[in-house]
Each structure stands twice: as structure tokens, then as C-alpha cells.
Amino acid sequence: MTTNDMKLVVVGAAGRMGQTLIRIIHETPGVTLHAAIGREGSAFIGKDAGELAGVGQLGVPVTSDPLKAFLDAEGVIDFTTPSTSVAYSVLAAQARIVHVIGTTGCSVEDEEKFKAASRHARVVKSGNMSLGVNLLGVLTQQAAKALPAAGWDIEIVEMHHKHKVDAPSGTALLLGEAAARGRGIDLASQSVRVRDGHTGPRPGGTIGFATLRGGSVVGDHSVLLAGEGEIVTLSHSARDRSIFARGAVAAALWARGEKPGFYSMLDVLGLSN
Numbered sequence: 571m572t573t574n575d576m577k578l579v580v581v582g583a584a585g586r587m588g589q590t591l592i593r594i595i596h597e598t599p600g601v602t603l604h605a606a607i608g609r610e611g612s613a614f615i616g617k618d619a620g621e622l623a624g625v626g627q628l629g630v631p632v633t634s635d636p637l638k639a640f641l642d643a644e645g646v647i648d649f650t651t652p653s654t655s656v657a658y659s660v661l662a663a664q665a666r667i668v669h670v671i672g673t674t675g676c677s678v679e680d681e682e683k684f685k686a687a688s689r690h691a692r693v694v695k696s697g698n699m700s701l702g703v704n705l706l707g708v709l710t711q712q713a714a715k716a717l718p719a720a721g722w723d724i725e726i727v728e729m730h731h732k733h734k735v736d737a738p739s740g741t742a743l744l745l746g747e748a749a750a751r752g753r754g755i756d757l758a759s760q761s762v763r764v765r766d767g768h769t770g771p772r773p774g775g776t777i778g779f780a781t782l783r784g785g786s787v788v789g790d791h792s793v794l795l796a797g798e799g800e801i802v803t804l805s806h807s808a809r810d811r812s813i814f815a816r817g818a819v820a821a822a823l824w825a826r827g828e829k830p831g832f833y834s835m836l837d838v839l840g841l842s843n
């Protein structure tokens with residue numbers, strides 16, 4: 571640890587992503603784990619965050635007190651639940667620090683609250699923090715633009731572990747937005763998120779979603795562009811949660827030097843156009 575290390579707080583410390591983040595922060599030069607926050611009443615409060623994440627004692631006990639945790643902190647990384655992320659966006663704005671939000675399943679109202687918080691905080695939010703998926707988004711936008719909507723139908727298929735609670739995944743929606751940008755259409759009004767029963771033929775120009783859940787799958791996504799007699803498939807398979815955690819830490823370090831505002835991983839990775 572050096573004096574210039576960015577002091578990061580992990581909220582949701584006992585979760586799948588929380589534990590991965592603690593390990594990646596411990597391994598990454600230029601950042602240090604300043605505090606780790608768990609849900610009030612959780613059995614993990616008071617336990618050492620490093621022990622929890624399997625990297626040995628770090629001398630950082632898990633707390634449920636955000637005010638104590640935020641003292642002198644420079645950034646908070648948050649992969650939790652929509653209501654928790656909204657609450658932490660208010661705290662990050664008050665503290666004028668970086669807020670990296672990986673939480674998915676957020677509503678339109680939640681997104682408005684994050685944008686309001688970004689008047690004072692440097693917010694980086696993405697449905698997927700990995701380099702590979704963000705590149706896939708760029709490729710999806712290009713393919714959707716190149717292949718005419720009249721002959722090419724777009725379907726997005728995702729599979730995740732059985733514990734995931736939101737659908738479609740944040741990544742599937744990110745890819746859907748990229749395809750919609752390529753086509754110059756509005757995703758919200760042009761998407762088919764569920765099919766069941768006698769649906770009739772596929773409405774032209776829409777973007778379809780299909781969701782699979784099971785086992786321990788970290789996150790698989792495919793964008794299918796289906797034409798007459800041929801299919802183009804663009805896909806990504808996450809093998810390890812550390813890809814998301816490394817992206818989140820890179821986002822925190824990048825945002826440290828930025829003005830308050832609302833940013834995406836495309837900004838962090840220099841992929842925005």
C-alpha cells in the first residue's frame with residue numbers, strides 16, 4: 571500500500587461479487603480496501619473482510635455503518651440490490667466520491683436517482699464491467715447497423731446461475747441497447763422480452779430476449795442476427811467473476827480523475843463514439 575492508493579469501500583461485501591472485489595482490490599496496485607459493508611443484521615458483520623474473501627486477515631472488519639465506512643473514502647464499489655444502490659448513490663453524492671454501480675435489475679425511477687446523484691458524485695454504471703462484453707456491445711451495434719432490419723431479426727439469449735434474481739440480465743439489456751442504437755430504434759418500445767402460448771409471427775424490426783437459468787453459469791450471452799438461410803452469432807462467455815471486479819476497480823481509478831457525472835464502461839475503456 572502507498573499513500574497515493576485510492577481508498578475503496580466495498581458494499582455487499584459478503585456477496586459473490588463483494589468477495590471477488592475484496593480479492594481483486596487486495597491484488598491490484600494503486601488501490602486499497604478502506605472499508606467493507608454488509609447488510610445490517612448479517613452474520614458477517616464484525617468478520618474480517620480478507621478472511622471472508624479467502625485472502626487472509628486484512629484488518630478490515632465488515633461493518634453495517636456506512637457513515638463510519640465513508641470517512642476518508644474516495645470511492646465505493648457496489649454490486650448489491652437496486653434499493654441499496656439508490657441509497658448508496660445519495661451517500662456517495664453527499665461525500666462527493668466515486669460510485670461504481672454494477673447492480674442490475676434497476677427501474678427507470680432508480681436510473682433517474684443515479685443521474686441526480688451524479689451531479690455531485692462521479693458515477694460509473696454498467697450492466698457488465700468486463701472489457702469483452704463492452705467490446706461485444708460495440709460489435710453488436712456495428713452488425714445491427716450493417717444488416718438491414720427488413721431481412722435480419724435480432725435475438726439476444728442469456729444464461730446465468732440459478733441464484734440470479736433479475737431478467738433479462740443487465741448485459742442482455744446493454745446488448746439490446748447497442749443493437750437498438752445500430753438500428754436507430756427505441757429498445758423499450760421495440761423489444762419482446764417474453765414469449766408464451768400462441769404468439770403469432772414475429773413482429774418485424776423487434777429485438778427479442780430469451781432467458782435461461784441454471785447451475786453455476788457465471789454469465790453467457792449471445793446476439794443472434796438471423797437472416798434468410800444464414801445466422802450471424804456474436805457471443806461472450808464469462809468464466810470467472812474476476813473480469814467484472816477488475817473492470818469495476820479500473821472504473822474507480824479512471825473516475826478518480828473525472829468531474830462529477832454519469833459515465834459508462836464505454837467511457838472508461840475509451841470505446842464510446
Ligand SMILES: NC(=O)C1=CN([C@@H]2O[C@H](COP(=O)(O)OP(=O)(O)OC[C@H]3O[C@@H](n4cnc5c(N)ncnc54)[C@H](OP(=O)(O)O)[C@@H]3O)[C@@H](O)[C@H]2O)C=CC1
Nearest residue numbers: 582584585586587608609649650672673674697698699814
Ligand atoms: N455489472 C456487472 O458487471 C455485474 C453485475 N452483477 C450484479 O451485481 C449484483 C449482485 O450480484 P451477486 O454478488 O451475484 O449477488 P449476491 O446476492 O451474492 O450479493 C449481494 C450482496 O449485497 C448484500 N446487500 C444487500 N443489501 C445490502 C445493504 N443494504 N447493505 C449492505 N449489503 C447489502 C447482500 O447481503 P445479504 O445476502 O445479507 O442480503 C449480498 O451479500 C446483481 O444485481 C448482479 O446482477 C453481478 C456480476 C457482474
Ligand SMILES: O=C(O)C1=N[C@H](C(=O)O)C[C@H](O)C1
Nearest residue numbers: 674697734739740741788789
Ligand atoms: O448476476 C450475475 O451474476 C451477473 N449479472 C450481470 C448481468 O445481469 O448481466 C453481469 C454478469 O452477466 C453476471
